[in-house]
Amino acid sequence: xxxxxxGAGKVGYHLTRTLISEGHEVTLIEKxxxxxxxxxxxxxxxxVAGDGCEVxxxxxxxxxxxxxxxxxxxxxxxxxxxxxxxQRQFHVPRxxxxxxxxxxxxxxxxxxxxxxxSSTRIIYSLIDQEVGSGESLLAxxxxxxxxxxxxxxxxxGSPGANRMVKDVHxxxxxxxxxxxxxxxxxxxxxxxxxxxxxxxxxVSTPQDQHALRDALLGATSQATRGRP
Amino acid sequence: xxxxxxGCGRVGSTxxxxxxxxxxxxxxxxxxxxxxxxxVQRLGPGFTRETVRGIGIDESTLRQAGIEEADAFISVTxxxxxxxxxxxxxxxxxxxxxxxxxxxxxxxxxxYREAGIDTVCTTTIGAGVxxxxxxxxxxxxxxxxxxxxxxxxxxxxxxxxxxx
Numbered sequence: 001x002x003x004x005x006x007g008a009g010k011v012g013y014h015l016t017r018t019l020i021s022e023g024h025e026v027t028l029i030e031k032x033x034x035x036x037x038x039x040x041x042x043x044x045x046x047x048v049a050g051d052g053c054e055v056x057x058x059x060x061x062x063x064x065x066x067x068x069x070x071x072x073x074x075x076x077x078x079x080x081x082x083x084x085x086x087q088r089q090f091h092v093p094r095x096x097x098x099x100x101x102x103x104x105x106x107x108x109x110x111x112x113x114x115x116x117x118s119s120t121r122i123i124y125s126l127i128d129q130e131v132g133s134g135e136s137l138l139a140x141x142x143x144x145x146x147x148x149x150x151x152x153x154x155x156x157g158s159p160g161a162n163r164m165v166k167d168v169h170x171x172x173x174x175x176x177x178x179x180x181x182x183x184x185x186x187x188x189x190x191x192x193x194x195x196x197x198x199x200x201x202x203v204s205t206p207q208d209q210h211a212l213r214d215a216l217l218g219a220t221s222q223a224t225r226g227r228p
Numbered sequence: 229x230x231x232x233x234x235g236c237g238r239v240g241s242t243x244x245x246x247x248x249x250x251x252x253x254x255x256x257x258x259x260x261x262x263x264x265x266x267x268v269q270r271l272g273p274g275f276t277r278e279t280v281r282g283i284g285i286d287e288s289t290l291r292q293a294g295i296e297e298a299d300a301f302i303s304v305t306x307x308x309x310x311x312x313x314x315x316x317x318x319x320x321x322x323x324x325x326x327x328x329x330x331x332x333x334x335x336x337x338x339x340y341r342e343a344g345i346d347t348v349c350t351t352t353i354g355a356g357v358x359x360x361x362x363x364x365x366x367x368x369x370x371x372x373x374x375x376x377x378x379x380x381x382x383x384x385x386x387x388x389x390x391x392x
């Protein structure tokens with residue numbers, strides 16, 4: 001795969017390293033010539049000094065044959081324009097934009113850049129998870145933070161303990177995927193009885209996981225979350 | 229007419245003063261308070277009806293400037309991409325009837341003009357006017373400079389820019 005990365009900050013740098021180590025062809029475009037020169041030792045010909053918003057620079061790095069462009073500069077306007085130009089002028093199949101200000105994410109989507117990554121939002125959802133409850137924690141975030149996998153530990157006092165799966169009232173988009181009991185993985189069915197000591201693994205949207213926690217751990221587990 | 233102008237540099241403030249003098253309701257947005265102060269020094273305090281400090285691609289800033297009632301939106305900050313993005317927000321999000329963006333880069337100006345955003349490339353207009361004046365030729369219409377010079381930059385014989 002040929003990937004063009006624009007912006008050699010920390011994200012662009014490590015992304016480029018990872019892609020190269022996985023055998024992909026990568027060009028990293030950096031606006032600041034001094035910074036680009038510094039990175040030449042790491043990346044050789046893969047780093048190009050230039051303004052990634054300029055069509056001539058895009059042409060020179062072969063934007064028309066790129067499989068994906070990843071715009072990760074510190075400026076949302078630049079990331080948006082890079083993706084639009086890649087899409088409209090060069091017909092690059094995939095454009096991925098970093099959104100620095102999470103408020104701008106709907107604008108990207110409105111203006112046709114659908115694949116966005118907001119590190120602020122992902123980290124926020126992690127923090128929200130961690131402070132939410134000592135008894136449940138985020139296992140991982142998928143789909144750029146839009147889907148989470150949650151692990152909930154049941155104790156003897158949990159409302160979810162000694163209850164059948166079918167009696168656990170879930171809301172919205174939330175699926176019980178597995179139960180871990182004594183280091184074994186059980187596939188939950190409606191009649192599976194949840195027990196104290198179980199870890200319930202669920203796949204959920206970030207919003208609907210709150211209902212899951214309420215159902216398994218009780219509404220009091222919200223107290224620490226600071227929900228309005 | 230109600231007009232929102234993004235960018236209070238020389239062009240933005242002068243345009244605001246022209247429209248205000250003709251009785252239009254203009255609000256000017258800039259992220260920097262000193263830009264308004266300088267405009268007042270150059271043009272007097274009446275150069276615009278109102279000023280709004282804020283980021284031009286921020287919806288709440290644009291709302292504060294009255295974009296929901298605006299008949300026209302013009303982005304003239306020093307950043308091409310800011311102007312392009314702000315113009316698209318005005319058009320797609322707020323459905324402002326008349327939207328214009330000043331874009332220095334002729335290629336980007338053309339690309340977004342083709343995508344339905346009215347862009348004005350002052351680079352080609354300025355260079356074209358000076359080119360004709362220095363050679364003692366009569367001046368042409370702005371659009372002719374934009375078309376002529378942009379087509380020379382995008383290829384064909386006598387292509388402008390660094391040779392490959």
